[in-house]
Amino acid sequence: EAQVTQNPRYLITVTGKKLTVTCSQNMNHEYMSWYRQDPGLGLRQIYYSMNVEVTDKGDVPEGYKVSRKEKRNFPLILESPSPNQTSLYFCASSLSSDRASTDTQYFGPGTRLTVL
């Protein structure tokens, strides 16, 4: 089954404790992206990747890191989480980086993160 998986789905942590949210897609997609969703603010892009070893900042990259060492995986790293990073996080992928805005982006199920 074609899908985007994220782990963990729920995470409660404390300020300053490094964490990684994994994202994996099995569709051989070029483009992958991370978003955070906060009430009333819609989705805001954190980082995106056009292909292996090619990543770039989105709208709200501060406090986050990503890597794309393999085509299928795009982990999101919070080196020192803070309470303002409490949010719902979505990973997404689409087939072609050239048409990533208008191609169907397949979203993962979301990770609800709480930073105390």
Place this chain on the structure above:
Amino acid sequence: QKEVEQDPGPLSVPEGAIVSLNCTYSNSAFQYFMWYRQYSRKGPELLMYTYSSGNKEDGRFTAQVDKSSKYISLFIRDSQPSDSATYLCAMSDNNAGNMLTFGGGTRLMVKP
């Protein structure tokens, strides 16, 4: 002021009604306009996209873009309870997937 404004709702309509969902924006460089649907506890899914101004129809859904007014709309005809979801507009000045700007979403409830 946010770059993309969308009434959060909730918008409650009876089954069979015509629904109109709207977004306004301020960045005149936006050329690609998308509508996403998000069911509760799920990720968003792309419904439709439009390039530049004009209309696009897909089944019961019609997307309209008026660039002169910086206003986009999604119409749903013969609305069904299964259309109950949050609808997010999104827009970009390019098709490369970067800097996709989303509205806050409108929650729609279609009552049987």
